[in-house]
Amino acid sequence: MxxxxxxxxxxxxxxxxxxxxxxxxYFCTGCGIIEIPPVxxxxxxxxxxxxxxxxxxxxxxxxxxxxxxxxxxxxxxxxTYEQMPDPKYTVGFGSxxxxxxMCWDSCGxxxxxxxxxxHGGRIPPIQEELRRLQAxxxxxxxxxxxxxxxxxxxxxxxxxxVIPSLRKKLESTFKDIEVTVxxxxxxxxxxxxxxxxxxxxxxxxxGLDHLALISCVDWIDExxxxxxxxxxCYMRNDTDVTAEQRIHVFLKTRIPREKPELKxxxxxxxxxxxxxxxxxxxxxxxxxxxxxxxxxxxxxxxxIPPFRKDFDTRQYVEDTFGRIPPVEQ
Amino acid sequence: MVIVEIILSLLxxxxxxxxxVGLSRKVIARIHRRYxxxxxxxxxxxxxxxxxxxxxxxxxxxxxxxxxxxxxxVTVLFIPLGGICPLCSSGGLLVxxxxxxxxxxxxxxxxxxxxxxxxxxxVSRKMLLALAYELPLLLVLLSVMSHYRTVSIVEIxxxxxxxxxxxxxxxxxxxxxxxxxxxxxxxxxxDLVSAPQEISLGPMVEYxxxxxxxxxxxxxxxxxxxxxxxxxxxxxxxxxxGTFLVKVLAVFLAGVCVHAVMPRVRIEDAVKFCxxxxxxxxxxxxxxxxxxxxx
Numbered sequence: 001m002x003x004x005x006x007x008x009x010x011x012x013x014x015x016x017x018x019x020x021x022x023x024x025x026y027f028c029t030g031c032g033i034i035e036i037p038p039v040x041x042x043x044x045x046x047x048x049x050x051x052x053x054x055x056x057x058x059x060x061x062x063x064x065x066x067x068x069x070x071x072x073x074x075x076x077x078x079x080t081y082e083q084m085p086d087p088k089y090t091v092g093f094g095s096x097x098x099x100x101x102m103c104w105d106s107c108g109x110x111x112x113x114x115x116x117x118x119h120g121g122r123i124p125p126i127q128e129e130l131r132r133l134q135a136x137x138x139x140x141x142x143x144x145x146x147x148x149x150x151x152x153x154x155x156x157x158x159x160x161x162v163i164p165s166l167r168k169k170l171e172s173t174f175k176d177i178e179v180t181v182x183x184x185x186x187x188x189x190x191x192x193x194x195x196x197x198x199x200x201x202x203x204x205x206x207g208l209d210h211l212a213l214i215s216c217v218d219w220i221d222e223x224x225x226x227x228x229x230x231x232x233c234y235m236r237n238d239t240d241v242t243a244e245q246r247i248h249v250f251l252k253t254r255i256p257r258e259k260p261e262l263k264x265x266x267x268x269x270x271x272x273x274x275x276x277x278x279x280x281x282x283x284x285x286x287x288x289x290x291x292x293x294x295x296x297x298x299x300x301x302x303x304i305p306p307f308r309k310d311f312d313t314r315q316y317v318e319d320t321f322g323r324i325p326p327v328e329q
Numbered sequence: 330m331v332i333v334e335i336i337l338s339l340l341x342x343x344x345x346x347x348x349x350v351g352l353s354r355k356v357i358a359r360i361h362r363r364y365x366x367x368x369x370x371x372x373x374x375x376x377x378x379x380x381x382x383x384x385x386x387x388x389x390x391x392x393x394x395x396x397x398x399x400x401x402x403v404t405v406l407f408i409p410l411g412g413i414c415p416l417c418s419s420g421g422l423l424v425x426x427x428x429x430x431x432x433x434x435x436x437x438x439x440x441x442x443x444x445x446x447x448x449x450x451x452v453s454r455k456m457l458l459a460l461a462y463e464l465p466l467l468l469v470l471l472s473v474m475s476h477y478r479t480v481s482i483v484e485i486x487x488x489x490x491x492x493x494x495x496x497x498x499x500x501x502x503x504x505x506x507x508x509x510x511x512x513x514x515x516x517x518x519x520d521l522v523s524a525p526q527e528i529s530l531g532p533m534v535e536y537x538x539x540x541x542x543x544x545x546x547x548x549x550x551x552x553x554x555x556x557x558x559x560x561x562x563x564x565x566x567x568x569x570x571g572t573f574l575v576k577v578l579a580v581f582l583a584g585v586c587v588h589a590v591m592p593r594v595r596i597e598d599a600v601k602f603c604x605x606x607x608x609x610x611x612x613x614x615x616x617x618x619x620x621x622x623x624x
Binding site for chain 2: 050
């Protein structure tokens with residue numbers, strides 16, 4: 001403790017004590033929590049600044065939301081927040097709670113990015129609440145000196161965006177393709193099912209060499225299944241690549257629900273194998289050329305793939321587990 | 330004069346207890362190869378907790394904390410701290426045995442009022458653990474009392490000052506007492522009462538703000554009381570406050586080293602352990618004393 005601090009302590013002990021005794025409650029629903037173990041253990045040792053994880057919200061004054069915020073987890077977050085005594089600080093940690101991260105386009109996302117107005121007024125009250133929570137997150141953790149350890153690598157602004165040129169190239173190369181730019185740094189490409197591998201290979205050759213995820217959406221009213229390939233760029237050299245050059249591309253294709261078939265893209269991106277297997281299992285999409293379309297998670301047989309919207313989960317649970325007699329009988 | 334001694338011994342207990350808590354965090358951090366918080370970190374925590382909003386769950390919830398802290402503080406007055414002992418003329422060990430039960434009972438009372446299932450689990454574990462360590466503890470105290478033929482702690486300390494420390498004529502009792510020390514302090518491997526990862530600090534789950542500050546202080550005083558008792562019975566007490574506190578520090582550091590490297594045991598294992606090894610050692614010592622004195 002240096003001499004400046006002593007006068008500060010004498011002037012406002014409660015303020016300084018709150019600054020140097022941060023007891024953190026973690027709400028960990030996602031991979032953001034991976035940053036926490038090095039911070040609280042030997043590597044960064046947050047305890048030297050008085051930062052300590054606590055077991056119950058009653059005793060904490062720092063609330064760290066470290067994962068994707070969906071509509072269901074939001075309730076738990078708000079309840080936890082309300083249980084914490086004042087004064088308290090909240091930190092939305094990583095890209096998932098702030099703008100949805102890689103799940104930004106999903107229907108359950110309730111992240112707090114104020115610039116995004118989708119969902120047509122359905123969520124705003126809750127979003128407002130979470131935005132209010134986030135606005136209260138002060139410089140608390142930075143004051144404790146841990147921000148350096150926690151903060152993600154900053155992107156250097158500047159440079160020419162690659163999206164317009166890539167868009168022009170795509171539209172001139174492929175026929176039935178529809179490109180939209182929903183927001184800065186993100187591009188959405190819709191193609192027919194047959195040309196998915198070709199477009200993917202083309203994108204891969206143009207710098208989008210990271211297949212982050214393949215997901216699927218069931219548009220039951222339109223009778224379509226939409227398969228989404230999320231592509232990004234690996235970071236090669238931090239100084240060469242600016243924020244404008246580091247983009248995400250969402251390759252979407254709609255296929256009929258009755259006979260959903262796609263070509264496997266394993267020969268383009270090898271890591272597509274488990275994603276395709278998962279989508280085959282949960283949505284019933286058949287991937288042509290996949291070496292082993294065997295069940296990945298599920299143990300039982302289903303007449304409808306369980307993630308389709310016409311699958312009645314409640315009925316299924318009742319049928320499967322309701323008949324099991326209680327132990328006493 | 331008695332008033333001054335009372336205030337002085339309470340201050341020593343509070344100060345030394347809080348210092349020990351801060352030191353333990355530092356030492357554990359160093360054993361983990363971390364830098365660790367400053368030694369005055371518990372003071373910062375307590376100041377912060379006093380300025381925080383406190384959420385109450387009713388009168389019993391408040392009274393439990395007060396009872397617990399008061400029980401711990403009163404116990405201090407009956408334990409000689411190297412010459413300072415305001416109320417030692419009455420009661421001695423027997424009173425200490427009773428008074429030491431106040432702290433867990435107070436916490437149990439408050440935890441019961443908080444209506445939290447984790448608190449109930451914690452309280453039931455606390456009671457089971459008390460059952461586990463009280464048996465060897467009482468046997469140990471019995472052998473100490475029968476060896477020195479007195480219940481007065483001052484007398485026991487005085488006899489040790491003239492001859493050997495208590496650990497020399499009563500080695501098995503001393504070992505048994507050291508083995509149950511973590512259970513009495515609630516540190517690993519017997520921190521199952523407040524197990525933060527399983528039952529969210531058990532009895533303390535609903536306590537925050539000023540309540541938690543008081544509980545932190547109570548924990549610090551309790552820590553000091555238990556170790557002071559051990560020092561008085563087996564390490565010769567202290568000729569003055571300085572030597573006494575040095576001995577307390579040594580015993581505490583030994584306990585912290587165990588704490589820093591041990592995992593947590595389950596409650597049934599804790600009971601099994603306490604009723605097996607410490608109890609066996611204490612009974613053996615008891616038999617030796619009886620045979621020795623019957624000659």
